[in-house]
Amino acid sequence: MRVLITGGAGFIGSHVAELCLKDGHYTVVLDNLSTGTMDNVPDGAVFYKEDICSQTVSEILAREKVDIVFHHAAQIDVQTSVKDPQADAMINIMGTINLLEACKQAGTRKVVYASSAALYGDPCYLPVDENHPLQPQSCYGVSKHVPEQYLQVYSRLHGLDFTVLRYANVYGPRQAISGEGGVVAIFINALLAGQAPQIFGDGEQTRDFVFVEDVARANLAAIYQGSGQVVNISTGKATTVSELYKIVKASCQVDCNPEYRPERPGDIRHSYLDSSKAQAILNWKPLVSLTQGIKQTVEYYRPRNKIVSKVQVS
Numbered sequence: 682m683r684v685l686i687t688g689g690a691g692f693i694g695s696h697v698a699e700l701c702l703k704d705g706h707y708t709v710v711l712d713n714l715s716t717g718t719m720d721n722v723p724d725g726a727v728f729y730k731e732d733i734c735s736q737t738v739s740e741i742l743a744r745e746k747v748d749i750v751f752h753h754a755a756q757i758d759v760q761t762s763v764k765d766p767q768a769d770a771m772i773n774i775m776g777t778i779n780l781l782e783a784c785k786q787a788g789t790r791k792v793v794y795a796s797s798a799a800l801y802g803d804p805c806y807l808p809v810d811e812n813h814p815l816q817p818q819s820c821y822g823v824s825k826h827v828p829e830q831y832l833q834v835y836s837r838l839h840g841l842d843f844t845v846l847r848y849a850n851v852y853g854p855r856q857a858i859s860g861e862g863g864v865v866a867i868f869i870n871a872l873l874a875g876q877a878p879q880i881f882g883d884g885e886q887t888r889d890f891v892f893v894e895d896v897a898r899a900n901l902a903a904i905y906q907g908s909g910q911v912v913n914i915s916t917g918k919a920t921t922v923s924e925l926y927k928i929v930k931a932s933c934q935v936d937c938n939p940e941y942r943p944e945r946p947g948d949i950r951h952s953y954l955d956s957s958k959a960q961a962i963l964n965w966k967p968l969v970s971l972t973q974g975i976k977q978t979v980e981y982y983r984p985r986n987k988i989v990s991k992v993q994v995s
């Protein structure tokens with residue numbers, strides 16, 4: 682297959698690109714390097730430094746005769762989306778429409794879209810399945826949702842197939858310490874720098890942490906399986922932030938207690954997602970345990986030993 686990964690110089694997209702190459706696909710990365718880096722782009726991938734909003738995207742897709750697009754490029758910062766909703770929508774909504782038009786013109790077969798649990802907002806029930814009401818609490822949640830609807834329409838009108846993958850909190854090597862769900866990277870980098878991470882609230886809030894290599898496998902599974910569906914990509918397990926901290930601390934081999942701060946208004950108390958639909962449709966399930974995944978992530982960061990001065994849990 683000929684595949685293109687938007688955002689392939691970023692955290693998740695670069696793991697998707699790596700796995701595509703490993704599986705023998707002709708792999709193209711399109712990224713404007715706004716948060717991603719060339720260091721993340723795997724050897725063997727064809728790279729275009731381009732914005733998804735650019736008119737050139739359609740030329741690239743046509744030239745590269747792309748069968749599958751994995752769409753990961755996005756403005757991912759929740760706070761930025763609230764401060765500057767127009768800029769957020771320009772990238773996440775208008776950029777996606779530009780990409781879909783390019784796919785239509787180039788005859789691309791399928792788009793695999795990186796969506797988010799942020800669409801669900803504060804859960805009405807747990808675990809959150811794909812039928813849960815969508816009640817985003819930020820502009821980011823809205824701008825990640827709208828492309829899902831465009832995908833439905835492009836599928837109906839133009840026969841462009843799609844699979845939507847709604848990710849829980851993804852963690853692993855190459856994650857930046859800002860952005861969505863970066864708590865694992867934040868904890869690790871703080872501890873390796875000899876600093877005490879801050880935990881907001883009592884630490885009993887729960888999240889669903891899924892390892893990035895498992896997420897990349899779900900993307901690859903969507904090349905051949907699934908058509909026109911929305912699926913959660915998650916472990917289905919709730920982990921408290923305090924439990925997470927203990928695992929990270931043990932893996933870093935650092936004896937340091939976190940600083941507890943008052944809970945922040947608007948923070949979601951509990952969240953974990955049902956991933957049984959992904960198992961049924963994509964024949965996918967997560968394989969890497971939290972302890973294994975954190976160990977691999979610590980091994981990645983240890984030699985880099987980034988200095989972090991202020992850390993937060995999101």
Ligand SMILES: NC(=O)c1ccc[n+]([C@@H]2O[C@H](COP(=O)([O-])OP(=O)(O)OC[C@H]3O[C@@H](n4cnc5c(N)ncnc54)[C@H](O)[C@@H]3O)[C@@H](O)[C@H]2O)c1
Nearest residue numbers: 688690691692693713715716717732733754755797851862
């Ligand atoms: N990290 C998570 O836990 C998580 C959870 C749910 C959903 N997601 C989604 O997964 C995708 C990837 O997230 P990530 O954590 O790897 O983020 P990331 O910031 O590491 O990757 C995004 C990449 O997109 C590129 N990019 C941004 N705007 C662009 C534009 N206008 N044109 C071209 N390239 C552009 C950036 O340079 C970067 O390389 C995003 O769509 C995000 O919404 C992530």
